[in-house]
Amino acid sequence: MSDRTPRPVERQLPTEEAEDLLALVRDIAQREIRPTAAEEEDAGRFPRELFTLLSASGLLGLPYGSEYGGGEQPYEVYLQVLEELAAARLTVGLGVSVHTLACHALAGYGTKEQAADHLPAMLGGGLLGAYCLSEPASGSDAASLRTKAARDGDDWLITGTKAWITHGGVADFLTVLARTGAEGARGITAFLVPGDAPGLTAAPPERKMGMKGSPTAQLHFDGVRVPDSRRIGEEGQGFAIALSALDSGRLGIAACAVGVAGAALDEAVSYARERRQFGRPVADFQGLRFLLADMATQIEAGRALYLAAARLRDAGRPFSEQAAMAKLFCTDMAMRVTVDAVQVLGGYGYTMDFPVERYMREAKVLQIVEGTNQIQRLVIARHLAGPESR
Template structure:
């Protein structure tokens, strides 16, 4: 891998690799087939501090910067993408609370995540995906409390989260300017979890609906100011998109490595297929694109760590890396042929896992709106 890593990054990457190879990869296929959330595995990962990578050390977190996290998340997703998703989404919610919330809110969420609890990022709705401004989940002030009503859809970790960061609107007519964010404890009366999605890929991660029926939260659970919800969500998603880019790069790298391994041993015409130019060029394209994906992701992460605005760079990293992952995994299935299509080999799972990276945290079409908007304004 032609990329410079610090000694610390190398050591932590090796640690993640060891954990994934021993504790996750041997069991991934079974969990995938059952569509089961690997709670025990994730518990071990939390104990190692893999669930609180972006939380400051003063709160007991691992205190890593985005550049290092990108390296580690790539390695995690190389092993198993659902596990990397489950371990990073709480951090996305924390990102929002850290940047816009009060000290008490930060402490509450940070300590919950450090203790191994999950916090969901509840923005998407059944009829408000790409357009967060179309949210119908609403809130109203009643005395000293906000009352939340409505539903959220496709929420990662929702079935296991102790807290939800819920984006609700004061008035749908206000569009994006109506959104505010609230910390809602899952045991608050009126909160219920809906059906768990039976997904095509990323089946080791949990995705579920959330319902709010006259859920009352105290005033101090409003994060930031009323009406800032959309801005807050987008700022957090910028970071989320870097990490998505990293995970997608990991999936693509695994697809390449599996392809190379197979191409060197499969010899239908007496020679390994790796000696055929038709296969060599597919592998070369994978390598070119993966390296580019990794560098785009690293660049966005470094810019974020330096405190710069990264909406465009994060959108570029996310959309490019996920497109690369989709193409590389599809090509890996092609190289492995019939075996690639069989569950006996890992690449069909990689292909199923890769697809959602083009969809979640803003579809790649939405990313292109972000990118073109930024470019045309420059």
């Protein structure tokens, strides 16, 4: 199994602190994550110890405020951290993105008392989060979710099933979207639920084609009691909170996609330099050189797109359309690049002796999570032409 040191990426970072942060992340990735990634993924082992390390290193709360233990880093920097982690192992990079998504509701819409009570442990206390929006019959049409939260004195009782939950069964806390009112988007409310709450159970993890080390499972809520002090935002505000989180989450997926694609390109370039046919390295052949050039160009374009959207977010400007564009382009790009990387390696690319087949399998899920790429096209089109006529 290949374990090459990746080619350094030329980055434009806003501060020396950010440069030091990226250097730390690269060191952790090279020493602690990359060497065992293939073996751990093949065995389907969830690397909880790596998330504990990342938390202790201050990497699980980077885009949040320092008053609660966050890293106070702009999204422009945070996303490049995700890219580095995903290049080493997507289970880790995407896991950090999901954890950040799970913290978003409380950090952005919680009260000061809620933030003080919960955020320090969520951001730097070794906890790991999950985000519970999708359901077995409610995926792209998230506003039709059926999980209900009913008032019971000063508490809420949550009943229903959530599906496709990353970290399902291992998360310490959950951001849960549940119906508290009428049908549609305005009847949904957000809650912060402990991962060990009575009445909460996890189904066996899904058997997936990639990211086998990252547990994805249904979660069943059987009258899970949650105090009203764990309701986030106003009643009926949950869907707006969810959409706000997804805009940022889509940038996380875009950065992870660039990381996976970059890892595939590194492997393809190294192999092409070493593999000899007809008496010379296959990297000498123009057809292959052009393929590598196209792969590299697409990766650079994807990175530029997600960074441009991140800078809009950091400036407090609207970025929903650009986030959808970044997620769409970067994940489609990662699929193309990883397929091409397999082609560069030929028969070896189709074997588990090299990591490019794993990258190809992992890239596929990035076109689906955080809103399928068909949904991203709908989002972009609505910004351009307005809502569809009915």
